[in-house]
Amino acid sequence: MNIIIAGDGKVGSMLTRQLSTEGHNITVIDSNAKVLEATIERYDVIAVHGNCASMDVLMQAGVKDADLLIAATSEDEVNLLCCTTAHALNPKLHTIGRIRNPEYTEQIYRMRNVFGLSMVINPENQTATEIDRLLKYPGFLRRDTFAKGRTEIVELRVSSGSKLCNVRLMDLRNIVRCQVLVCAVLRDGNAIAPKGDFVLREGDRVFFTALSQNLTTLLKNLDILTRRVRNVTICGGGRISYYLASRLKRSGISSRIIERDYERCQELCELLPDAEIIHGDITDQDLLESEGMSMSDALVTLTGIDEMNMIVSLYAASQGVPQVITKLSHTSNLNLIDNLSLGSVVCPRDLVCNNIVRYVRAMENQTGAAISVHTIADGQVEALEFLVDEHTRNCGKSLKEIKLKPNILLVSISHGATTEIPNGDSVFQKGDTVVVVDTNSKEIIRQLNDIFA
Amino acid sequence: MNFKMMGRFIAQILSIEGFFMIPALCISLYCGDSMAVKGFLWTILLIIGCVFLLMMICRGAPSAFYAKEGLVCVGASWIVLSAIGCLPFWISREIPSYVDAFFEIVSGFTTTGASIVPAVEDLSKGILYWRSFSHWLGGMGVLVFLLAFTGGKGQGFTMHLLRAESPGPSVGKLVPKMRTTAAILYVIYIVITLLNIVFLLLGGMTLFEAVCHAFGTAGTGGFGVKNDSLASYSPYLQNVTTVFMILFGVNFSCYYLLLIKEWKSVFKDEEVRLYFGIILASIALIAWNTRDLYGSLEETIRHTAFQVGSIITTTGYATVDFDLWPSFSKTILLCLMVVGACAGSTGGGLKVARLLLLLKGVRRNIRRMLNPRRMEVVRNNGSVVSETVLDNTNAYLSAYVVIIFLVFLVISLDGFSVATNFSAVLCTFNNIGPGLEAVGPTCNFAAFSDLSKLVLCWAMLAGRLEIFPMLVLFSRNTWRNR
Numbered sequence: 001m002n003i004i005i006a007g008d009g010k011v012g013s014m015l016t017r018q019l020s021t022e023g024h025n026i027t028v029i030d031s032n033a034k035v036l037e038a039t040i041e042r043y044d045v046i047a048v049h050g051n052c053a054s055m056d057v058l059m060q061a062g063v064k065d066a067d068l069l070i071a072a073t074s075e076d077e078v079n080l081l082c083c084t085t086a087h088a089l090n091p092k093l094h095t096i097g098r099i100r101n102p103e104y105t106e107q108i109y110r111m112r113n114v115f116g117l118s119m120v121i122n123p124e125n126q127t128a129t130e131i132d133r134l135l136k137y138p139g140f141l142r143r144d145t146f147a148k149g150r151t152e153i154v155e156l157r158v159s160s161g162s163k164l165c166n167v168r169l170m171d172l173r174n175i176v177r178c179q180v181l182v183c184a185v186l187r188d189g190n191a192i193a194p195k196g197d198f199v200l201r202e203g204d205r206v207f208f209t210a211l212s213q214n215l216t217t218l219l220k221n222l223d224i225l226t227r228r229v230r231n232v233t234i235c236g237g238g239r240i241s242y243y244l245a246s247r248l249k250r251s252g253i254s255s256r257i258i259e260r261d262y263e264r265c266q267e268l269c270e271l272l273p274d275a276e277i278i279h280g281d282i283t284d285q286d287l288l289e290s291e292g293m294s295m296s297d298a299l300v301t302l303t304g305i306d307e308m309n310m311i312v313s314l315y316a317a318s319q320g321v322p323q324v325i326t327k328l329s330h331t332s333n334l335n336l337i338d339n340l341s342l343g344s345v346v347c348p349r350d351l352v353c354n355n356i357v358r359y360v361r362a363m364e365n366q367t368g369a370a371i372s373v374h375t376i377a378d379g380q381v382e383a384l385e386f387l388v389d390e391h392t393r394n395c396g397k398s399l400k401e402i403k404l405k406p407n408i409l410l411v412s413i414s415h416g417a418t419t420e421i422p423n424g425d426s427v428f429q430k431g432d433t434v435v436v437v438d439t440n441s442k443e444i445i446r447q448l449n450d451i452f453a
Numbered sequence: 454m455n456f457k458m459m460g461r462f463i464a465q466i467l468s469i470e471g472f473f474m475i476p477a478l479c480i481s482l483y484c485g486d487s488m489a490v491k492g493f494l495w496t497i498l499l500i501i502g503c504v505f506l507l508m509m510i511c512r513g514a515p516s517a518f519y520a521k522e523g524l525v526c527v528g529a530s531w532i533v534l535s536a537i538g539c540l541p542f543w544i545s546r547e548i549p550s551y552v553d554a555f556f557e558i559v560s561g562f563t564t565t566g567a568s569i570v571p572a573v574e575d576l577s578k579g580i581l582y583w584r585s586f587s588h589w590l591g592g593m594g595v596l597v598f599l600l601a602f603t604g605g606k607g608q609g610f611t612m613h614l615l616r617a618e619s620p621g622p623s624v625g626k627l628v629p630k631m632r633t634t635a636a637i638l639y640v641i642y643i644v645i646t647l648l649n650i651v652f653l654l655l656g657g658m659t660l661f662e663a664v665c666h667a668f669g670t671a672g673t674g675g676f677g678v679k680n681d682s683l684a685s686y687s688p689y690l691q692n693v694t695t696v697f698m699i700l701f702g703v704n705f706s707c708y709y710l711l712l713i714k715e716w717k718s719v720f721k722d723e724e725v726r727l728y729f730g731i732i733l734a735s736i737a738l739i740a741w742n743t744r745d746l747y748g749s750l751e752e753t754i755r756h757t758a759f760q761v762g763s764i765i766t767t768t769g770y771a772t773v774d775f776d777l778w779p780s781f782s783k784t785i786l787l788c789l790m791v792v793g794a795c796a797g798s799t800g801g802g803l804k805v806a807r808l809l810l811l812l813k814g815v816r817r818n819i820r821r822m823l824n825p826r827r828m829e830v831v832r833n834n835g836s837v838v839s840e841t842v843l844d845n846t847n848a849y850l851s852a853y854v855v856i857i858f859l860v861f862l863v864i865s866l867d868g869f870s871v872a873t874n875f876s877a878v879l880c881t882f883n884n885i886g887p888g889l890e891a892v893g894p895t896c897n898f899a900a901f902s903d904l905s906k907l908v909l910c911w912a913m914l915a916g917r918l919e920i921f922p923m924l925v926l927f928s929r930n931t932w933r934n935r
Contacts, residue, residue, distance in 0.1 A: 262828075265828040266830065268828075273835070279827075
């Protein structure tokens with residue numbers, strides 16, 4: 001596919017890397033020539049220098065032949081204009097625009113067609129959604145949803161004294177007493193596709209595939225306390241905090257936002273009538289204590305500074321806050337971070353990129369590509385959802401008869417309204433959707449047939 | 454100070470007053486009361502003379518007009534209005550003392566309804582009409598009338614006038630043009646008054662009495678045409694008056710919202726809800742407290758509702774002598790005197806909107822004391838109330854309390870009981886009318902000394918004009934040249 005990426009920032013460059021390695025033809029537009037130069041040197045793409053919202057520049061970037069345009073500059077208005085212009089130049093073009101200003105959310109949603117937008121991405125809102133989902137099931141570090149929300153891959157950390165410690169996967173069923181499948185284990189920074197005789201150790205991060213309805217049972221049988229979260233302390237009052245607090249309010253969770261900037265506090269007061277806004281510096285431990293941090297059910301660090309988020313999260317975890325969620329903008333040091341008790345880590349950039357890549361793959365779906373793709377285990381493992389079609393081999397055979405490539409697992413089969421966690425006797429038919437987990441990141445799975453040996 | 458511009462304003466206001474004296478003059482001519490005819494005729498002639506004189510002096514006025522001029526203009530014009538408006542009473546000898554006449558007309562224009570006339574029924578029809586009409590004109594405001602039906606060329610400065618004259622913590626226009634805003638308010642006002650007249654006529658009241666009572670109700674004034682106020686009228690007429698009093702105590706912009714079919718925002722309006730909540734709660738409490746006083750439940754509710762409606766909207770009509778009620782009921786009425794009607798209505802008092810803001814401010818301060826770092830904004834109907842408005846409201850309350858006690862102190866010189874004096878201050882400053890004991894519904898203010906009467910006049914004007922226009926007249930900064 002021919003893809004134009006407008007704006008070569010954090011998200012832009014990550015998308016460039018991901019999409020170009022997947023074999024798409026990428027054109028990058030940016031107004032900063034230096035950044036472009038660096039991009040050309042690193043990736044196999046072409047670059048156009050200029051204002052991405054101008055018709056000339058878009059024509060130069062080949063908008064007429066492009067299939068998709070992703071506008072991810074720092075300005076909402078530029079992104080909008082860029083998408084609208086491009087769509088007018090090429091009505092068949094799909095456009096994805098990044099719009100982050102909360103004031104526009106409603107109108108963008110209503111006027112998608114007017115603006116010529118195929119999809120709107122709002123990193124802050126997505127991050128808030130993700131955090132909200134995590135808060136719904138305290139205990140899981142991460143949740144990814146497949147098969148229209150019926151199957152999930154959830155992440156758990158094996159802590160000392162956990163029921164999972166020193167358990168062979170074969171025996172797992174007796175403990176959790178529901179259908180689950182361990183699809184990957186992250187040990188010492190390396191992703192492993194575990195076999196039945198694999199023994200879980202303290203410190204492992206385990207990725208379970210489970211039906212959504214079984215999540216509560218899973219947590220209960222693992223003795224992981226899941227008290228419903230009632231109040232959340234949010235550190236930092238940025239846009240994510242705003243989205244998060246308004247989401248939490250809808251599910252009846254009270255939030256307390258601590259923000260350093262007085263003016264911003266005032267704005268938040270006006271925007272969020274029900275949240276408690278506290279003006280103060282979160283690096284001050286006295287403040288955190290006097291604001292009852294240790295009494296809150298969860299703490300989310302959302303300041304713009306990764307280091308600050310990490311330190312506050314560490315402190316909160318040490319004070320026994322049941323659930324801690326840390327936002328990190330840069331995930332380059334994940335190996336290091338893995339050993340720290342930061343709770344769940346969310347990265348807005350990764351969320352956005354995953355989302356866009358999913359969209360790109362869905363566009364390719366006509367050719368049998370994945371419906372959705374989730375990167376888990378610090379980017380080392382991919383979980384892909386496929387539709388079984390007439391070209392798929394091995395339809396109707398039971399799984400034990402099929403030989404899969406090494407390090408590849410088939411973790412879920414959805415047939416119509418029923419979804420199952422497969423065992424050796426399971427079969428898939430044309431029209432089913434299946435979820436495949438790929439721990440061998442060297443080879444890219446493009447089609448379902450790629451998983452068969 | 455732009456005295457010439459203010460002179461022109463006062464001239465215009467006087468001509469409005471003169472114009473509205475003509476119906477009163479006609480009534481006097483029709484009834485053949487030669488003294489009253491003389492009073493109105495001389496006054497009208499005097500007004501014509503003054504207007505010409507002022508117009509001559511104030512030719513070519515510069516158009517610079519700011520907040521200061523606005524405030525002073527409002528204060529001064531109300532004083533002039535009253536000083537001239539009382540002349541018919543005095544010239545016709547129906548109220549022999551000028552101070553008494555002045556008190557009576559100030560009480561009229563400020564929609565107070567406190568009277569010094571011992572026997573209202575002895576007054577001639579023309580004088581009674583003028584007395585009641587002063588309520589109607591004062592209720593919505595003379596300057597608003599000026600803006601609505603004459604001026605028209607007014608630029609931004611007209612906002613200063615509206616702000617100074619219309620009651621409430623924050624004044625907003627309904628539509629972009631001030632003139633249209635003022636006209637809409639007056640049209641709503643006139644329509645509801647006419648409705649009131651029609652309902653009273655249906656109840657068998659004579660046209661003259663219906664018009665006078667409707668004027669008193671509309672302006673939330675309280676001058677009647679009988680000594681016993683509304684006690685001798687039928688229950689139907691009393692109930693009609695109760696309903697209309699309460700209606701005139703609602704913010705007029707609500708009626709505008711109803712007109713443009715914004716039902717939801719009216720029913721969700723916090724001030725309106727609190728207003729009706731207070732009314733219902735007070736009726737329930739007083740009805741319970743006075744349950745043994747009247748023959749039937751219907752009678753108890755009717756009298757209670759009438760008195761509560763009359764006091765909270767600061768009208769001041771009465772169907773019973775509430776001075777005879779148990780002290781719990783009387784205390785509730787005293788509290789209602791302070792609360793007053795909604796902002797933007799014709800009623801007086803502290804205003805429900807201010808009470809709401811004050812309570813919310815207190816709640817915020819309590820929370821802030823418990824948690825000093827917590828930030829919070831005060832909201833009204835979901836939108837944020839600016840700190841300036843909150844400051845003004847607090848300042849208003851301070852001025853309000855100080856004035857009450859100063860006036861209380863001055864009129865105590867006359868030697869009446871504390872309850873009399875205190876209720877006299879409350880019911881004049883809040884523009885209600887009857888108070889307790891010696892100034893109760895069956896008595897009047899005639900017994901006070903001239904000094905007390907003048908101070909109470911000032912209090913009535915201050916209460917009607919939201920205090921500050923009357924205070925700035927005493928500020929040195931006002932009279933100093935820029």
